[in-house]
Amino acid sequence: METFQSPLKQQNIRFRQSTSVPGRERVVRVAFVLLDHFSLTTLSTAMDALVTGNLINGETLYQVATCSLKGGLVESDIGVPVSSQRLVAEGLTHDAVIVVGGQRVRLASQPLLRRVLKKTASKGIVAGCWNAAFYLADAGLLDTHEFACHSDSRALISEYFPQLKASGLDFICAQRRATCASAHAALGMTLAIMQELGSRSDAALVDEIKRLHQPGQGEPAITAESVRPAAIPKPLNIALDLMENNIEEPMEIDEIASQTGVSRRQLERRFSRYLNAAPNRYYLELRLTRARQLIVQSDRSLTDVALATGFISYPHFYKRFKDLFGLSPMTFRDYYYASDCASRGHALAASS
Structure with a gap:
């Protein structure tokens, strides 16, 4: 199987067929303790990062459970x-x-929660979201740590535990203690926990989860501009724009070089230096990235997808797509949706 060579790799790697052997993943078990009127947005943000981690072709499987002091249904802050x-x-x-x-x-x-946190701290990570640093402090787990909490709760926690130091950071994760100040910050805190507990190969993909699940932001389109280095020569910028704007009817590399005002050889050297790929290879990866987006996010026929991304025949598209993603376009569409539903269904089942 071929691999992506350009900066587009990080945006596509989670969609490649996993090469890990089923059953040999590192299993990481995460339990969420829900307090009465807990922040549902905080829970969903943190849990979504873990579920997305299961969709990435890494070596870690995250198993999620939800717990509470009394068990059964726990009402969230919005009544759900x-x-x-x-x-x-x-x-x-x-x-x-x-x-x-x-x-x-x-x-x-809460004496019961205090005991549970103390026992967990002896072998695992304990964390508190929003104002739940209070419970870590109550268990004596923050005596040598700064903590993050929502500004509305900082004074109260300081009153109970004056010896502790509140931080102005959105989240802190250090020495197997983690705290965050808001629902938004729960994402960064959870990703930090995943980096500590997951496999090394998974840690490199944390930025991709953040890109996909940053609260308040949709998934941005993967464009030539979104992956290009901050400072690159003007001719290379022009070339990337031309490629991005000519997906359905790809341009010849010689024509792109002519419009950028450099020779083909000069253009190839700049692609190699700044994007780690030849121009034609980068162009192919860009077109296949667009094809992947269309397959996942639309119900267009695969023939239409092939034509919309500049392939003159479906067999040619089929071969190149399978080379990079490890599955045929049709199997990929079925596999992606089945994996997505199964992963999210597993998380829901584990928390019930």
């Missing part, structure tokens, strides 16, 4: 209930335990 398992005094056996607070969560010492 989420099912949970009941915490027990024996504690949890998960690699990370994340307590989910929220604006409407009332802070009060």
